[in-house]
Amino acid sequence: MKGYIHSLEYYLPEFEEYNSREDKTTEKIGIYSRHIAKLNESASDLAIAAATKLFEKEEIDYKSVDFLIYCTQSPDYILPTSACIIQSKLGLSTTCGALDVNLGCSGYVYGLSLAKGLIESGSAQNVLLLTGDTYSKYINKKDRSVKVIFGDAGSATLISAIESNRDLIGPFTFGTDGAGAKNLIIPAGGVKEPISEASFLEAADRFGNVRSRMNLYMNGPEIFNFTLKEIPSAVQTQMEKSCRAMEDYDFLIFHQANKYMLEHLQKKLKIEGSKFPIDMQNYGNTVSSTIPIVLKNLLDNKQINEGNLLMLVGFGVGYSWATCNVVWQN
CATH class of the missing domain: 3.40.47.10 (Thiolase/Chalcone synthase)
Structure with a gap:
C-alpha cells in the first residue's frame, strides 16, 4: 500500500487586516491583507474548522481516521497535547493515535513524511494531517518587521492508503x-x-x-x-x-x-x-x-x-x- 493525498481544505479567520498599499514594503513582500484570529480563537479552532469543512464536503466518516497529526507552534496549552483535544472535539475514534508536531514553515512536508510512514508500515489507513498557527497572538502591534507579514490559518489534509506500484x-x-x-x-x-x-x-x-x-x-x-x-x-x-x-x-x-x-x-x-x-x-x-x-x-x-x-x-x-x-x- 502507498500513501496519497486524498483531499484537503483550509480555513481562514473572518477578520481581515490590510497592509497599506502606499507603503513600499507592501509591494516588496507582496502581501496586501492577512486574516487574524479573534482574541478567543485558537490555532486548534482554525484546524478543527478546516477539518470539519473537509469531512463535510468530501462526506468522510470521522471514525475512519486512525491517526491524527497536528502541526502547530501555537498550542492550546503547554500540556496536554493539542492533538488530543482536537481528537475529542472532532469526535474521532478513541483508537485513533494523535500527536503534535512543533514545527513551523517546514511542518507540512514533515507531516506528510510521518503520514506516509504510518500508512506504508501498515500502522494506519487514513491519516488526518492538520496545520494551525496564530502567530498574530505573538506579534507586537508596534513591530512592523513581522506584523505586515504573518497571517493566521488552519488546514486539513487526508492522506489515505491506495494500491500503487509507485510512490505517490x-x-x-x-x-x-x-x-x-x-x-x-x-x-x-x-x-x-x-x-x-x-x-x-x-x-x-x-x-x-x-x-x-x-x-x-x-x-x-x-x-x-x-x-x-x-x-x-x-x-x-x-x-x-x-x-x-x-x-x-x-x-x-x-x-x-x-x-x-x-x-x-x-x-x-x-x-x-x-x-x-x-x-x-x-x-x-x-x-x-x-x-x-x-x-x-x-x-x-x-x-x-x-x-x-x-x-x-x-x-x-x-x-x-x-x-x-x-x-x-x-
Whole structure:
C-alpha cells in the first residue's frame, strides 16, 4: 500500500487586516491583507474548522481516521497535547493515535513524511494531517518587521492508503541547522527563560520596531541569507534523489514566506514562472499552512491534473527545511 493525498481544505479567520498599499514594503513582500484570529480563537479552532469543512464536503466518516497529526507552534496549552483535544472535539475514534508536531514553515512536508510512514508500515489507513498557527497572538502591534507579514490559518489534509506500484508521496529531503534558532524566536515563556515582569518590558530596535521578550522576533536578513544558501541545494538534492530534472515537474510549491524571497529563489533555481505559484497576497505568511493553501487553490482552479508531478518545499524557523515529491492521484 502507498500513501496519497486524498483531499484537503483550509480555513481562514473572518477578520481581515490590510497592509497599506502606499507603503513600499507592501509591494516588496507582496502581501496586501492577512486574516487574524479573534482574541478567543485558537490555532486548534482554525484546524478543527478546516477539518470539519473537509469531512463535510468530501462526506468522510470521522471514525475512519486512525491517526491524527497536528502541526502547530501555537498550542492550546503547554500540556496536554493539542492533538488530543482536537481528537475529542472532532469526535474521532478513541483508537485513533494523535500527536503534535512543533514545527513551523517546514511542518507540512514533515507531516506528510510521518503520514506516509504510518500508512506504508501498515500502522494506519487514513491519516488526518492538520496545520494551525496564530502567530498574530505573538506579534507586537508596534513591530512592523513581522506584523505586515504573518497571517493566521488552519488546514486539513487526508492522506489515505491506495494500491500503487509507485510512490505517490516522496522521496524526502530534510535539513536542520539549530544554530539559526535565535533568528526567529519568542525568547521568553519556556523553561529556558521563564516569564517574569521583565518579559513584558517593551523596547524599540534601531528601526523603531517595538517588542518585548514575549513577542515574536525575526532577523529578516539572516532568514533571507539562510534561505538562499540552503534551499536551492535542497531542491537540487531532491531532484537527484528522484532521478528527475526541473522540466519533469508540473509545479514547485514553495513555502510562501514573502514575494521578495520567493522571486530570488525562483531566479537562482531558474524555475519557469508558470510552474512556480506565488499565492499569499490575501493571506500572508501562514506558517505551516502556506503550502496546503497554494495546493488547494491550484486544485480548485483545475490547474493540477491526474499524474502531475509536484515538488513541495518548506523552510523556516528552526532553522528547518524539507522537500518532497507528490504525484497527484484523483
